[in-house]
Amino acid sequence: MKVVIIGGGWSGLAAAITAKKAGADVEIYEKTDMLLGLGNIGGIMRNNGRYTAAEELIALGAGDLINLTDSVTKHKNIYFPGHHHAWLYDVNKIEPVVKEYVEDLGIKIFLKQRVIDVKKEGDTIVGIILYDGQFITGDAFIETTGSTGPMGNCLRYGNGCSMCVLRCPAFGPRVSISARAGVPDLQGEREEGVCGAFSGSCKIGKETLSKEICKELDEKGVVIIKIPKEDINLEKLKQKVCQQYALKEFAENIILLDTGHAKLMTSYYPLDKLRNIEGMENAKYIDPYAGGKGNSIRYLSMAPRENNMKVDGIKNLFCGGEKSGLFVGHTEAISTGSLAGHNSVRWYLGMPLLTLPKSTAVGDLISYEGNMTNTLEGKRKRYTFAGSEYFVRMKEKKLYSTDTEEINNRVKKLNLQNIFGEAII
Amino acid sequence: MNYEIIDCIDAGTQFCPCHLAESNECILCSQLQGKSFCDCKNWRGTCIYQEFNWNNNIATSERESSEGLIISKEIIYQDLIKLVIKTNHHLCKELVNAGSYVFLRCPESSPYFDVPISIMDCDIQKDTISMIIEIEGIKTKKVNELNEKDTIMIKGPFWNGVFGLKNIQRCTNKNVLLIARGIGQAPIVPVLKQLYKQNTIWLVIDKGRYEDVIIKEYINKYPCNIVELKTIEEGKLTQDLSSLIDDYIEDNFIEHVHCSGPDILIQELITKVNNRTATSCCNNAKVCCGQGVCGACTTRFEGHVVKRLCKLQTDPEYIFEGRRQI
Ligand SMILES: Cc1cc2nc3c(=O)[nH]c(=O)nc-3n(C[C@H](O)[C@H](O)[C@H](O)COP(=O)(O)OP(=O)(O)OC[C@H]3O[C@@H](n4cnc5c(N)ncnc54)[C@H](O)[C@@H]3O)c2cc1C
Ligand SMILES: Cc1cc2nc3c(=O)[nH]c(=O)nc-3n(C[C@H](O)[C@H](O)[C@H](O)COP(=O)(O)OP(=O)(O)OC[C@H]3O[C@@H](n4cnc5c(N)ncnc54)[C@H](O)[C@@H]3O)c2cc1C
Ligand code: FES
DSSP states (O other): OEEEEEOOBHHHHHHHHHHHHHTOEEEEEOSSSSSBGGGGTOOEESOTTHHHHHHHHHHHTOOHHHHHHHHTEEEEEEEETTEEEEEEEOTTTHHHHHHHHHHHTTOEEEOSOOEEEEEEETTEEEEEEETTSOEEEOSEEEEOOOSOOOHHHHHHSSSSOOOOTTOHHHHOOOOOHHHHTTOOOBOOEEETTEEOEEOOOEEEOGGGSOHHHHHHHHHHSEEEEEOOGGGOOGGGGGGBSOGGGOSHHHHHEEEEEESSSEEESSSOOOHHHHTTSTTOTTOOEEESTTTTTOOOEEOSOBOOBOTTSBBTTOTTEEEOGGGGSSBOSHHHHHHHHHHHHHHHHHHHHTOOOOOOOTTSHHHHHHHHHHHHTTSTTGGGOOBOTTSHHHHHHHHHTTOOOOOHHHHHHHHHHTTOTTTTTSOOO | OOOOOOEETTTTSTTOSOHHHHTTOOSSOGGGGTOSSOOOSSOOSSOHHHHHHHTTTSOOOOOOEEEEEEEEEEEEETTEEEEEEEOOHHHHGGGOSTTOEEEEEOTTSOGGGOEEEEOSEEETTTTEEEEEEEOOSHHHHHHHTOOTTOEEEEEEEEOTTEEOHHHHHTOSSOEEEEEEEGGGHHHHHHHHHHHTTTSEEEEEEEOTTSSSOSOHHHHHHSOOEEEEOOOEETTEEOHHHHHHHHHHHHHSOEEEEEEESOHHHHHHHHHHHTTSSEEEEEOOSOOSSSSSSSOTTEEEETTTEEEETTTEEOOTHHHHTTEEOO
16 A cells, blocks of 8 residues: 655654554655655744643554654753744754654655656546656555645735745745645635735854854753834734734843754844844854745645545545645644554545543644634634643643653553554555 | 656746736736745746836836848748748747747738738848748738738747747757658758757658658758658558657667657647656647736647646646646
8 A cells, every 4th residue: 555645744754654454555755855844944843732742652553763863852841932842853853863764664755756746537536747747556545734825825815925844946846735635725814814924933054143142052051132212113913823822921021042053933034123133243144044024934835634634535635734824833743644644544545543631631632723723713822732722622631741751641541542553454 | 756847937037027917917926826925846046026126116118010121032942931020139039949930921911910921031230040941821921911011010039939948948868769751841950950060860850741851951051860751641650650659769769759740640649658758848738928917829728727828838738737628
C-alpha cells in the first residue's frame, strides 16, 4: 500500500511516520529544498498545554518528532509573558536531524517537487501531478501543504511577499490540492470580512544584536526590552495569527527568544524603528527577509474535514496541520498529522477510522476546532494548546497537565497506548 | 498520463503584465482571472499579480515598431525572398532563441499590414536579422516592394513562434529528429543552431514546392545528418517518413521530434509519434497583434476552452487535441 504525502512540514512528516509505522510505503513530495516548512523558523515547544500534548503524543506512539525536537533543544523551561515551561529547539540544527531520521525509517523524500494537481476517478484520487507533468500514483493521499501564502495571497491579504522561509519565488507557490480535487477551501479571518492572518514572529540574526542582548539570550533564552511609548501599536495584535501571543505585553515590549536566531515575537516591525531600540542598532532580519515590511499570510486554505482527518467529499484524501484547520503550532501539526497518517492506512484496510476521544488533549483540540471553524466567531480564532481560548478550555476540562505519568495513565486507560506505533498491515 | 502544463511566453518579461491582466483575462494567474485566491498551477518564476500591483494595476507598455534598414534582399525564387535587416542591438539581442519572430511592414502601410515572420538567423555583433519570406498575398507583396537600402518597420520582439519550447530546452545529449517542409525550413534554423552542439541531430528536409533546399548555408554551418524526402501526400504522411520515424525511434533512440511545417503535417506527425518522444513544432496560428488583444489567434477547444496562441506556451499535442470549429 502506498501513501503519498504532499508537503513536508511538521504535519506531513508526522503523517509519514505514522503511516510508515502502520505498514505503508510512504513518499513525501515537498516543493522546497528542505523539509520542515515553517518548522525551520519556529522553535517553541512544550509551552503551556503543548507540554501535555507532547507527552500524550509520546504515549500514543507518535513521539518520534517530539523526541527529535527535545534532542536539539537550546533552552528548557523558560518563562515569557503568558507562557510557562517553554522549550526552544535550535532552528539551525533541526532539519538535517529530522531528515536523516525520516530517511532511516525508509520513507522516500522527494524535494523540489511541487505538486500542482490531482487526477480523480469519481470521488477517489488516483494520482498527483508534479510541476513538470509527472504523474505519481498512490492508494491514499495526505495533504499537508500548510496555509502559508503564496505570494499573490500575501499581497492581496497582507503587505506583499516578505520573503519567508517557504521561498515561493524560488520554488513556486503553494497549491491547494484539496481545492484542485474539487473541495472548496475554507478561510480563517482576522476581523470581520478580512481573510487570513499575519504570521506572528520574525527572526533576527543574533550576530547583529549587542553583546549584552546575546549574552542574556544565551544564558536565559529570553530577553524583554521596553518599546518606546510612541512606537507602541496595539492595533497590530489583531492581525496576528498567534493569538496566544496577542497580549498587551507583546505590544509594549520587544520579546526575544533564543531559537538559534533571535526570535522576535511580533509579526513585523519597521527596521528603522527596531534599530531605535538599545542593543538593536544593527539588527537584521533573517526571516522573513523583509520582516520590516510584513510577514506571511496564513489560513486561506483549509480543507473541510472530519475528526478522523479525512477530507470531506474525497474517499482517500486526508489532511493535517494548518491545512486541516485554524491550528497554530508545531505540536498541533504533529498531532493532526500523526492521526491523518495512521488513518490513511486504516482506510485502505477497510478498518474503522480512529477518532481520538475528547478525554485526550489532542482529540479534544481536533474536535473543538472542527466545531468552531463552522461558526462566525470561531473563524476569527486560532486553536493551539499554547494559549488563548483553547488553553483556557484545556484547563477547565482538566486536560492540562505536566505530569508525564498522569498523561500516560490517561492514554493507557483509553487503551490507546502506542496505537500509532503498531503495524496494522 | 497526459497533463497540459501551460505557460505564457511573456510572463516574467518586460511585457508582463499585459492588457489581459487589466481585464481579468490573464492566462496564468487566478487572481488576475477574477478569483479571490492563488491557484498557481502554472508558475513561471514571477508573481504576475504582484507585478501588476507594482505597476499600479495597468499593463506595461506594448511593443513598438522601430525602423530597420534592408541591407540585402535576395530573390531566391519568384515568390521567395531572403532579407537581411539591420536593427538595433536592444531588439536584436532579444531574438536569438528559437521561436523568435517580428512583424514586418512597409513604412507607409498601416499597422494592418504587419506580417509575422520568423527570425532565421540573428547576428548580435552586427545587429542584423535574416529571414526568408514567402510572397503570398497582400501583406507579403507589400513587403516585397521594398528593396535594399529601404527602411522597413519592425515590431518586436515576439517569442511564441514555436510550441514545446520547454521540451527543446531539455535537449542535451539527446538524439533529436528535426523535420522541415517548404518555408518551414527558415524557422528550423534557430532550433538547429541551439541543439546541434550538444545533441545528435537528424534533419529531414522536404523541399515542398521549391526546387532546392533553401537553408544550405546553415546546414553546412551547423553540421547534422540530412535526409531529404517527401513528407506528406494528400494529407497523409508518406510511407518514407512514416517508416523513417518508426525506425529512428527504435534504432536511433530518438527522444525528441520537432516539426516545422504546415499544421496538417504536424498533426499527422503527433499521431504517428504517439507520445513515444517529446515534441515541439512551429506556431501556425493567425497572429496579428501578437499580444493577446485582437483575437486573431484564439482557438477553441472542447469544454469551452479558448487558447490564445500568440501568448500560450504548451506542447504540440494540446494545440490539436479537442480542437473545435466555431
Ligand atoms: C514565523 C513563524 C514562527 C512560528 N513559530 C512557532 C513556534 O515557535 N512554535 C510553534 O509551535 N509554532 C510556530 N509557528 C507555527 C507553526 O510553525 C506552524 O503552525 C506549523 O509548523 C505548520 O505546519 P504544517 O506542516 O501544517 O505546514 P507548513 O510548515 O507550512 O508545511 C507545509 C509544507 O508543504 C510544502 N508545500 C506547500 N505546497 C506544496 C505543494 N503544492 N507541493 C509540495 N509541497 C508543498 C511547503 O513548502 C511546506 O514545506 C510559527 C509560524 C511562523 C510562520
Ligand atoms: C509566428 C509566425 C512566424 C512566421 N514565419 C514566417 C516566415 O519565416 N516566413 C514566411 O514566409 N512566413 C512566415 N509566417 C507566415 C506569414 O506570416 C504569412 O504567410 C503571411 O502573414 C501571409 O500574409 P499575406 O497577407 O501575404 O497573405 P494572405 O493572402 O493574407 O494569406 C496567405 C496565407 O497566410 C495566412 N496568413 C495571413 N495572415 C496571417 C497572419 N497574420 N498570421 C499567420 N498567417 C497568416 C493565410 O491564412 C493564408 O493561408 C509566419 C507566421 C507566424 C504566425
Ligand atoms: S494575435 Fe492578437 S490576440 Fe493573439
